[in-house]
Amino acid sequence: MRIAVVGAGGVGGYFGARLAAAGHEVTFVARGRHLEAVRRSGLLVRSPLGDVRTSPDSAVDSIARLGPADLVVVAVKLWDTEDVAAQLASAKTGGAPVLSLQNGVHKDAILRRSLPEESVLGGTCFISAFIEEPGVVRHNGALQRMVFGARHPSQKDVVERFLTACQEAGTDAAISTDIDRVIWEKFVFLVGLSATTATVRRPIGVVRSHERSRVLLREIMEETVALARASGVALDDTFAERQLAFCDTLPADMTSSMHNDLEHGNRLELPWLSGGVADLADRLGVPAPRNRTVADILAPYALGAPAGG
Numbered sequence: 001m002r003i004a005v006v007g008a009g010g011v012g013g014y015f016g017a018r019l020a021a022a023g024h025e026v027t028f029v030a031r032g033r034h035l036e037a038v039r040r041s042g043l044l045v046r047s048p049l050g051d052v053r054t055s056p057d058s059a060v061d062s063i064a065r066l067g068p069a070d071l072v073v074v075a076v077k078l079w080d081t082e083d084v085a086a087q088l089a090s091a092k093t094g095g096a097p098v099l100s101l102q103n104g105v106h107k108d109a110i111l112r113r114s115l116p117e118e119s120v121l122g123g124t125c126f127i128s129a130f131i132e133e134p135g136v137v138r139h140n141g142a143l144q145r146m147v148f149g150a151r152h153p154s155q156k157d158v159v160e161r162f163l164t165a166c167q168e169a170g171t172d173a174a175i176s177t178d179i180d181r182v183i184w185e186k187f188v189f190l191v192g193l194s195a196t197t198a199t200v201r202r203p204i205g206v207v208r209s210h211e212r213s214r215v216l217l218r219e220i221m222e223e224t225v226a227l228a229r230a231s232g233v234a235l236d237d238t239f240a241e242r243q244l245a246f247c248d249t250l251p252a253d254m255t256s257s258m259h260n261d262l263e264h265g266n267r268l269e270l271p272w273l274s275g276g277v278a279d280l281a282d283r284l285g286v287p288a289p290r291n292r293t294v295a296d297i298l299a300p301y302a303l304g305a306p307a308g309g
């Protein structure tokens, strides 16, 4: 397949490099020092599942330089989505379908503001990976799962072809016939994990083993389940409790990408995680005081480490 990957970071770099190693024609859109390093030596993925390196000519510096593609994968941080969507609207990708592997429940609506509704597939991913240095993506652990699905009958063919490509690449991939439910299910877990690990400033092992932070984790997920329901995705009454049980099975040192970004003084995806829950809850008249408090506590860090002390 001809696959354009917009954003060659933890997610796009990892999955794109695996697809390229399996013989697919992958073009990355990258920028800055990362792009320069990829152009010098290719994109290196260091992974416990085996390292891979792409060819140095696999990257371009803008969406405008992409040629015809069978699929465009979007893997930029959420604050860049609107800009990417606007550029994709005038790209020469031949109207290729677009699959966002970004976190959260807002991304596809943002893409649909600039792109035709039927071109936006649904998807999500489960992985821990980040840019370790320019040109290098580090994959932690063995988890590297993608779930995606069609929202429109015309998308079924590309979804099937992409599943085959992912299987050839050795990634753990699956098609869902109810992809919006899967996206909300991951969102409930991620909002709970990111809110608690970032405010407690410790991985899940600490959060889940203290009585009050455990209650906080459950209640944040319960608020998000209520929001899913108000948004038309009928997660059942036991979902938050089951996610809490799932959190008990995770390695004690597992944390969220938002906690990791907080520790490194990076910008946070907070406005689309607890902040996004609180804002949407306000609009739909659903109580979400826990998420609002988390969003308020972390607000000074949302654009990166605050200056002045």
Ligand SMILES: NC(=O)C1=CN([C@@H]2O[C@H](COP(=O)(O)OP(=O)(O)OC[C@H]3O[C@@H](n4cnc5c(N)ncnc54)[C@H](OP(=O)(O)O)[C@@H]3O)[C@@H](O)[C@H]2O)C=CC1
Pocket: 006, 007, 008, 009, 010, 011, 012, 029, 030, 031, 032, 034, 061, 062, 063, 075, 076, 077, 078, 080, 083, 084, 101, 102, 103, 125, 126, 127, 128, 129, 130, 131, 257, 269
């Ligand atoms: N990392 C992870 O383990 C996981 C991340 N996710 C989600 O996946 C999404 C992507 O995250 P992640 O991979 O960590 O992000 P990264 O920051 O690692 O990678 C994104 C890359 O895209 C680049 N970029 C942004 N806009 C453009 C553009 N217009 N043209 C070219 N390059 C661009 C960024 O450059 P620059 O640095 O200059 O901004 C950066 O190099 C997020 O929504 C995240 O929540 C989901 C599951 C796990």
Ligand SMILES: CC(C)(CO)C(=O)C(=O)O
Pocket: 103, 125, 126, 127, 128, 190, 193, 255, 256, 257, 258
């Ligand atoms: C929970 C996890 C690590 C799973 O992919 C994630 O998506 C994140 O922290 O951003």
